[in-house]
Amino acid sequence: MEHSVWRMMSDLTPLAIAVLALLRERPMHAYEMYQLLISRQNHRLVKVRPGSLYHTVERLARHEYVRATGTERAGNRPERTTYEITPSGGEALTERVESGIEKFVYEYPLFPVMLSEAHNLDADDAVLRFRRRIEDLDHWLTDVDRAVAGARATEVPEPYWMAADYVREQVVAERAWLTKTIERIESKDLEWQPRKTHSKTQ
16 A cells, blocks of 8 residues: 555646645635636646546545545536545645655657757748747747736735746747747858658659
8 A cells, every 4th residue: 555655646747736735725626726727827837627637636536635525516506526635645745746846857848859850841941930939939928927927916925936937937048049049040050951852763
């Protein structure tokens, strides 16, 4: 049993961590968790879908990291089960956050894979795609800056939203790298090999 609990703790998904953190604040039902994650802009850090959230809560309950405390019904809506975090769930959350902060794990993001294959595009096409990505990054930065400003305005303590600042710095660094890369391609400092085509053999 001890081994299975340790394995579950080490396998806590980002969404499971978010659920346990919410329930450490107070008991709530799954839909309330979903609403809070969206209103707090946590969906920019964790992929949040109602179905996956319900599944995560059920999985945590099976491992006794959370437990049901009752059900409620509002009008004609279906009954909603309220959950609270258990002592073992609180311990798992703390230990997972500790290990997740101190240990670097490369998470294999998609964009470096696309960069490694960017040579398949013509130089002009690659530059066009890089510029469009920069536009997307600018929109994302605007939204994050608005969310952080809202947190400051409502005096939310910085430790609760500093992850947004960390991710923002990553995006700013990527934008700077993309801008520099575009300049290098256009100035020919970065030699861009033309896309190879394979001719048909006779």
